Amino acid sequence: MPASGSALPDLAVTVRTDLLAADPGSSQVRLAVDGREVPVLVTARGRDLRVTAVHLPDDLRAPPAQPVTAAVTLLAAVRPPVPGPVRHVSASFAWHRVPPPPPPPPPMAATAEGFALAPGDGPVAGTGGPLTTYSLEFEAGTGDHPHAFAAEAEAALSDPRGWTAGGARRLQRVGREDADIRVLLATPATVDRYCARAGLRTAGRYSCWNGRFALLNADRWNGGAAAFTAPLADYRAYVVNHEVGHGLGHGHVACPGPGAPAPVMLQQTIRVAPCLPNPWPSP
Numbered sequence: 001m002p003a004s005g006s007a008l009p010d011l012a013v014t015v016r017t018d019l020l021a022a023d024p025g026s027s028q029v030r031l032a033v034d035g036r037e038v039p040v041l042v043t044a045r046g047r048d049l050r051v052t053a054v055h056l057p058d059d060l061r062a063p064p065a066q067p068v069t070a071a072v073t074l075l076a077a078v079r080p081p082v083p084g085p086v087r088h089v090s091a092s093f094a095w096h097r098v099p100p101p102p103p104p105p106p107p108m109a110a111t112a113e114g115f116a117l118a119p120g121d122g123p124v125a126g127t128g129g130p131l132t133t134y135s136l137e138f139e140a141g142t143g144d145h146p147h148a149f150a151a152e153a154e155a156a157l158s159d160p161r162g163w164t165a166g167g168a169r170r171l172q173r174v175g176r177e178d179a180d181i182r183v184l185l186a187t188p189a190t191v192d193r194y195c196a197r198a199g200l201r202t203a204g205r206y207s208c209w210n211g212r213f214a215l216l217n218a219d220r221w222n223g224g225a226a227a228f229t230a231p232l233a234d235y236r237a238y239v240v241n242h243e244v245g246h247g248l249g250h251g252h253v254a255c256p257g258p259g260a261p262a263p264v265m266l267q268q269t270i271r272v273a274p275c276l277p278n279p280w281p282s283p
Contacts, residue, residue, distance in 0.1 A: 023080060
């Protein structure tokens with residue numbers, strides 16, 4: 001019998017006996033799950049019996065959304081195939097059922113430059129205004145995972161506090177290199193090289209918009225910036241919104257005054273004070 005806490009993919013139990021053989025036809029077995037008796041199939045395995053639940057209640061048969069534990073009790077009168085002693089067996093244990101694992105994420109395609117490209121098209125964010133498409137791309141060696149980056153960046157660009165606030169525009173992630181804005185998480189060296197094409201000096205420390213790519217410095221993505229005294233998740237939302245903001249035609253602005261939320265187009269990687277860190281175009 002399984003011990004309490006056994007994790008069983010299906011509800012099947014081996015009843016072990018000290019008989020020379022067990023007769024499944026004349027043996028009697030009752031199996032209950034959370035107090036509800038369920039029909040079973042009983043087969044012989046040498047001197048043991050194999051008891052398998054053939055029909056569970058719907059709420060136990062369906063894959064659970066959350067881990068669940070059911071109490072199982074078993075009563076068996078095991079008879080040998082020839083006249084002889086009957087073995088009475090009883091047991092109870094906890095049966096753990098866990099949700100099936102999520103399907104693996106789809107593989108990322110490779111761009112002409114050799115970057116990983118998040119596949120497929122995402123939902124349109126926003127309720128009105130012109131539609132701007134963007135891709136999410138990833139360079140190996142950044143210290144992050146491409147699917148984790150893509151999920152976080154898309155969440156930031158789809159947030160109702162972002163560039164779609166007030167019906168000003170709509171944004172959609174697409175799995176193509178011909179997107180209006182290509183958002184790329186890259187190593188500092190790659191960011192420097194691509195930004196230099198637009199005459200921008202990022203010095204291994206900064207991100208930029210070079211007219212085609214919103215280039216995100218992986219060191220900043222993974223370590224934040226000293227001037228941005230807020231959680232790293234907020235900094236990541238800021239740097240995505242800031243560089244995509246350039247792609248939408250917005251330039252740098254100044255802090256409006258002490259204690260005010262910093263405009264997202266303020267260079268908050270360099271300096272935030274006297275404003276307060278803010279990752280959103282419309283906080």
